[in-house]
Amino acid sequence: MTLHVSNWKRLSLYHKRDRTRCFNRSFTCVSSRESYIVAGYSDGSIHILKDTFENFQTLELPLKVTVQQIIWLSADSFVTLSSVPDHDSESNVIIYCYKLIREPATDSSRDEFVLVNEHIIAVREPPYPITAFDLSLDARTLICGFASGLVISIKGDFLRDRSLRLSVLHQLKEPVTNVKFDIQEPNLLYVATTGKLITISGKVVSVLDHLGVAMNCMDKFNTPLTRDSVSYSLVCARSETVSFIRANTLDSFLLFYGEKHYACVNGDILAIVFTPSAKSNSKGTVVPGIGYDKKSETLCRIMLLDIKQQLIVWEDIVPTHVAHVLSRGSKTFILTVDGYVQELEALSLQKELKLLTKRSMFDIALELAEQHRIPLEERRKLVLQYADYLFRQGSFSEAVKYYISEIQSCRATEICRKFLEVNEIGNLVRFLEALNFHLLASQDHLMLLLSSYIKLKRYSSIEHLLDKGGFNIMSAYDICYKSGLYEQALRLAKANGLHERVIDLLVEEGKYLMAIEYLKQMEPDVLESLLLISGHSLISNLPKETTELFISYYTGTYYPIRKEQKDTNLKQTKSAPYFLSLMPYSNPLVSLDGVIPEQSTHEDGVTKTPESAKTSLAELPNPQNCFHIFVQHIDCFIVFLESLLTKTNTEHQTFIATSLFEAYVRKSRNDISAEGAIYEKKANALLSESEVHLDLNRVFLISQILDFDEGVRYVQGKTGQMLDMFRSYCQKNDVNRALAMLRTHGNEVQELYTIMLNYFCTDGNVDGWEKEFQKVLQFVITNRLVSTPQLVDILSRSSSLTFGDIKQALRNMLRFFESAIGANGRQIEGKNRRIHAISEQLQILKSSAFVVQETVCSACGSELEPPVVHFRCHHSYHMRCIEDECPHCKWSSQL
Structure with a gap:
């Protein structure tokens, strides 16, 4: 695997502080561990500093030899290595062991390093400086490489043993530049020279690469090169690449041009120092905004790489050669050959996260947040910001994954709206499903999920969602109905008792018989409203069945029929075919004693309820509520009313009978055939039946509007409206019936005589009826039914009457007036006498006391x-x- 560093993003994650001088120019090596930094000098002295670069202690070696290497055995002990010549052209390796002695007192200022052991090991080779070393994990094996190419192994307890075991591992022709133990295989040793890279495992020596590695350009590396790769053991910095070694193999490379003269690893950070030459400067990458003279040999470029995140986290130029790069926690110290230290302090976690999010490096920010376990709320906020960023970039699938990961705290409605705006229905469904799974979905969310399923035609998901429930039933029904999913809409309506919706859907689909069958399953208290809603459509298509259902309900003989199961044949007209079996509309009834009544099942699948378990309404409903259903269906209306009339419910019987009378009369008037005459006879029979109660006012009005004389006369006779009835006979010149009524009711209603007299005095009406005329005239005069002027006026209207016809009547009238005048005179005289007596009494009261x-x-x-x-x-x-x-x-x- 090869990666191009030039494609990596640059992000400055360190803050540079002022340079300070901490060492003399004559130092030869530097090493650090835990809280201390140790520097060795050519004059045999050792300078120990604290991690704050404060002076801690200065030591002098027993022999004034150059300190070539310093190795830490543990956090409080280290050894120095020096190679010095012997008398016979041989050399000795001098090892001094120092240990930190802590005083019992709490004052740490009294702690100090002391020499606890020293070893002088003879090496039968010419004296060459020690150029490379490494210590095993158990701190009992020290590997040293010399400029002569010699590689030796020194084993033992450096602090306690009096003598150590020396063995020569290999003799190379080139100077040894680096030696390192393999992290994963402790017995495997990597040795780098200026010309090759070999491995030593026991007595087996293998050439790994025929390219050498510069001194201080190889370090242990135990970090995956990428998020998905395995860990490596070593990293080697070369002129054009940075190589990574794993399992005795050069596995991956970073294309990284420029001569390097120093490389070290601190966690995931790889520090690279470039050789200060015109060639490296021309090929290397320069930090924008920093200029320097390419001809200058004293300028040195340093770069810090985050290998795991593939970021260039720092890049700078120092004014002189870099000797060492030390790492102390979040700080990195660049030690130059002139003894100065340049401190780089990593940004705080909050600043780093802010910078990463500002540069849209959310994946790195998330990994960093997880690594440092920042507060949960901040991590959630970061995840949602990353999800928003992915959404803006068009990575909708990745965005919804992060939205779902923080679904407990995200803005669900806003996110749904965003996916709708870009028409990402698939990802919207993923998010809504996650909301529903975590029980965070509102009814609006579930409705949106249902609509999305319908748009994607995911019928199995629709079925599952409808079975699960938790949404607004009416809204779900409307969505299914408007989307053409009639079967799902019907199933949903039945399962949730939306009887009105079931009937509407069946009627709309033309399944009228199924609608009738469904209505027969309803309880009586539910059936009436459904009949009133769907009655018009049903009676127009199934008049007989609908009328029978109305009759059974309004006569109190209706009982719900239970159906075990029945499938529908509804088809989807707007969507792909998809059929669901209807849930059985079952509601077992339990009798009062707690025993479930037996049921008998017939071949047609209908389960009839035994008589002992039947339920009906406590009182019969008012049939007037359904009369409007039978408009334009008068035959069905007559059948319905005839069935109702047989019931003894007197509260509604009058209205039913009157309505049936109207239906008979209308039918007889609309049908001029023999059948019309039959209905007229039925109307007359209804009038003549004494046990039938009719609303006389309505009968009278109906009869007048429809010109049904028998009805008018019936009402007039029943209600005592003799005058109106009598006038109707006179208007029709029905003298016989008028005289018959006069004889019967004349004494009770004397006004009939006045009407009859008026009739006789009309031109020509008295002819043939002279005797009856005399009787009427005599009765009117005798009973003074009219005044004398009125009588004269009435008699003067007839041109056929003579004086002889009225002579006797006039004579009788005069006698009557004479007797009346005499009686009135006698009454006046009596009144006058009484008034005179009272006047006398008043005079006595006025003149005397009482x-x-x-x-x-x-x-x-x-x-x-x-x-x-x-x-x-x-x-x-x-x-x-x-x-x-x-x-x-x-x-x-x-x-």
């Missing part, structure tokens, strides 16, 4: 006491015992 001798109340019998009332009749009362009149004397009211 003596009251009563002492007790004439009403209660108790003794009188004021206030009292005295009447002229000599009766006295308490004021409380009477009101305005004397109870004993009627005439006292005239006082």
